[in-house]
Amino acid sequence: AQSVAQPEDQVNVAEGNPLTVKCTYSVSGNPYLFWYVQYPNRGLQFLLKYITGDNLVKGSYGFEAEFNKSQTSFHLKKPSALVSDSALYFCAVRDGSSNTGKLIFGQGTTLQVKP
C-alpha cells in the first residue's frame, strides 16, 4: 500500500531564510510525487511534481523539491522564504505499480514565515 509521511506538524522560519518541508513516502513501484499548498478557506493548489528525470524539480512561486530514491524522500525547499508563503503544505504520492490514479496525501505541514 502506498503511504506518505510529513514528520513535522509545523515549520517556523524567518523571512529571507531558506525553508525545507520534509516528506517521505512508501510505495511498491515507482513513486510519482506531488506538492500542494492550501491557503485558509481554500482548496489545495498544485505546486510541483516529480515523475521522472532530474531529481531536482522546480515549481510555482520559487519552490523546488528534491527526489531522493535511497532515502525515499521528496523534501520541499525554497531559498528565501516570504511571509506570503505561510500556508499548509501537503505532500502526495501515487504508486506507479498501480493501474489506478489514486493519490494519497500526507497529514500536512503548517509553514509559518515570520517577518
Add this chain to the structure above:
Amino acid sequence: DAGVIQSPRHEVTEMGQEVTLRCKPISGHNSLFWYRQTMMRGLELLIYFNNNVPIDDSGMPEDRFSAKMPNASFSTLKIQPSEPRDSAVYFCASRTGTSYNSPLHFGNGTRLTVT
C-alpha cells in the same frame, strides 16, 4: 475556466438529517475525487471516479455515505443519516484523464457541521 465548483460552501445540519454535497468538475476533466479534511485525520480520499464510474470507494467510511456521478459535469456526496463525527471540510477535485499524473484541481470545499 471556472474551476471546480462546490456547493454549498457551508452546511449546518442536525444529527440524523440527510446531507447532499455537490460538485461540478472542470469541463473536459474525466476523473473526479472526493476528499474529507479534519484536524485529526488530515486529508482522506473517500472515493474517486473515472469517466463517471466509481473506481475506488474503499475510503467511504460506512454505508451512510454514498456518492454518484450521473454525468461528466456533476457529482454528489450524500450522507444519510448524518452524525456529529461527520463534521469536516469536504473537497471535490478533478483531473484531466490524459495522464494519471496530471495535477488535481480542487474546489474550495464544503464545510459541514453536524450538531
